[in-house]
Amino acid sequence: MPRALRADAERSTARILEAADRLLRGNPEATLEQIADAAGVARSTVHRRFASRAALLAALTSLVNDRLREVVARARPETAPPLVALHQLTDVALTLKVDWRFAVDLTGDGTTEDSTLDPAVLTGLTTAFSRACEEGLIRPDLDTDWVLRIYFALMHEAAVRPGGEDAHTRAQDVLDVFLHGVGPR
Amino acid sequence: MPRALRADAERSTARILEAADRLLRGNPEATLEQIADAAGVARSTVHRRFASRAALLAALTSLVNDRLREVVARARPETAPPLVALHQLTDVALTLKVDWRFAVDLTGDGTTEDSTLDPAVLTGLTTAFSRACEEGLIRPDLDTDWVLRIYFALMHEAAVRPGGEDAHTRAQDVLDVFLHGVGPR
DNA sequence: CTTAACTGCGACATGCGTGTAGCGTTTCTG
DNA sequence: CAGAAACGCTACACGCATGTCGCAGTTAAG
Structure with missing residues (x-):
C-alpha cells in the first residue's frame, strides 16, 4: 500500500x-x-x-466495477418494487455507460465466461429480474440468459445511439422496449 | 481480371x-x-x-455482402407481406451470421458512419420495416434508427447465444421480442 | 505425361508498440 | 522556502506481426 x-x-x-x-x-x-x-x-x-497496458485496462475495469456496485446498492434490488428498482438501475447505469463505454464493455456482459464484471453486480441485477418475473412483468417461460442478453444489448445500443437525448430519456426507451418485448402477451 | x-x-x-x-x-x-x-x-x-491483412478482411466483407444481397433479394421486401419478409429475412440472415459472425460484424450495423455494409442490403431491410410500420406492426412514433439498432442488437445476441438451438428457433425468438418490443400498445 | 500452378519452408527486412532508464525541470506540500 | 514528488524528454532494447523472396517439392489440368 x-x-x-x-x-x-x-x-x-x-x-x-x-x-x-x-x-x-x-x-x-x-x-x-x-x-x-x-x-x-x-x-x-x-x-x-x-505499469503496463494491461494494468491500465485493469484500472478501468475496477473503476467501473466500483461505480456499478454503488449503482446496484442504491437501487436496492431485493427490497424496492421491481419496476422502481429496474428504472433506477437502468437510469444510472446508462449514465455510467455513456461516460465509460469502453470500460463497461471491457467488463463483459456477465453472460460470457471471461467476464470481469463483479459478480455482486450481476446478482443484484438478476434478483431484480427474478422479482420482476414473479410480479408478472417478465414472461416466466423465457430463458434467464436470453432475457439478460436482451437487456444488456438494449443498454448498449441506447448508450451508443447518437443524439443529445439525456440518459433519463434513453433509459425510458430501453425499458419500454424491454418490458414489452419480454412482457406478458 | x-x-x-x-x-x-x-x-x-x-x-x-x-x-x-x-x-x-x-x-x-x-x-x-x-x-x-x-x-x-x-x-x-x-x-x-x-496481399495483406486488410485484403483478407476486405474479402470477408465482400463475401458476406454477396450473401446478404442474396438473402434480401430472396425475401422480396417490396412485394411480399411484411411479416413474411421479415421472418424469411431474419431466418436466413441469422444462419449467415452464425456461420460468419466476425465478417458480418465487420460490415457494421449500417447505423455507423464507417459501415461497409452494402447499401442495397440496408435499403431492403428498411423497406421491410417501413412497410411493417404501415401495417401497424411497428409503432410509427419510434425513431427509425432506434428500431434498426434494436433489430441488429437482437440478431447479434441471438447469434452469440450459446446452445444448440437451430437458426429457425433463434429467429423466432428474435422476432418475438422485437415485434412486441416495438409493436403497438 | 508434361507443363504450369500451387504449396511449404526458411530467411530476411521492416515498422511499430511496449517497457525501461536517466536527467534536468517544474510543481506540489509542509 | 526547502525537499520531495511528479513530469517531460530522449534514448535504447526488445518482441512481434507484417510483408517479401527464392527454391524445392507436390498437385491439378490439358
Whole structure:
C-alpha cells in the first residue's frame, strides 16, 4: 500500500483514464502514446501510473466495477418494487455507460465466461429480474440468459445511439422496449 | 481480371476465410500465422491469396455482402407481406451470421458512419420495416434508427447465444421480442 | 505425361508498440 | 522556502506481426 498520490498526480491519473476510455471506445488498439497525447501527458507518465497496458485496462475495469456496485446498492434490488428498482438501475447505469463505454464493455456482459464484471453486480441485477418475473412483468417461460442478453444489448445500443437525448430519456426507451418485448402477451 | 484459380487454390482460399472468421470472432487481433495454422496452410499461402491483412478482411466483407444481397433479394421486401419478409429475412440472415459472425460484424450495423455494409442490403431491410410500420406492426412514433439498432442488437445476441438451438428457433425468438418490443400498445 | 500452378519452408527486412532508464525541470506540500 | 514528488524528454532494447523472396517439392489440368 503505497502512500497517497500528490494532487497533480491524481489529476493526471484521472485524465489518462478518461482519455483511454474515450479513445479505446473508437479504436480498441489505440496506442498508449495516442492516449497520452489525448490526456495531455507524456507517454512516460502513463507508464509511471500504470505499469503496463494491461494494468491500465485493469484500472478501468475496477473503476467501473466500483461505480456499478454503488449503482446496484442504491437501487436496492431485493427490497424496492421491481419496476422502481429496474428504472433506477437502468437510469444510472446508462449514465455510467455513456461516460465509460469502453470500460463497461471491457467488463463483459456477465453472460460470457471471461467476464470481469463483479459478480455482486450481476446478482443484484438478476434478483431484480427474478422479482420482476414473479410480479408478472417478465414472461416466466423465457430463458434467464436470453432475457439478460436482451437487456444488456438494449443498454448498449441506447448508450451508443447518437443524439443529445439525456440518459433519463434513453433509459425510458430501453425499458419500454424491454418490458414489452419480454412482457406478458 | 486474373485467370481462374486452380481447384486446390480455391479450396485453400475457402479454408483460410473460414478459419479467419472462426479465430477473429474470438480474438480480433489474431495473427495471420494463427489463422494459417487453423486453416491448415502455411503463412506464406495466406499472403499469396491475400496481399495483406486488410485484403483478407476486405474479402470477408465482400463475401458476406454477396450473401446478404442474396438473402434480401430472396425475401422480396417490396412485394411480399411484411411479416413474411421479415421472418424469411431474419431466418436466413441469422444462419449467415452464425456461420460468419466476425465478417458480418465487420460490415457494421449500417447505423455507423464507417459501415461497409452494402447499401442495397440496408435499403431492403428498411423497406421491410417501413412497410411493417404501415401495417401497424411497428409503432410509427419510434425513431427509425432506434428500431434498426434494436433489430441488429437482437440478431447479434441471438447469434452469440450459446446452445444448440437451430437458426429457425433463434429467429423466432428474435422476432418475438422485437415485434412486441416495438409493436403497438 | 508434361507443363504450369500451387504449396511449404526458411530467411530476411521492416515498422511499430511496449517497457525501461536517466536527467534536468517544474510543481506540489509542509 | 526547502525537499520531495511528479513530469517531460530522449534514448535504447526488445518482441512481434507484417510483408517479401527464392527454391524445392507436390498437385491439378490439358
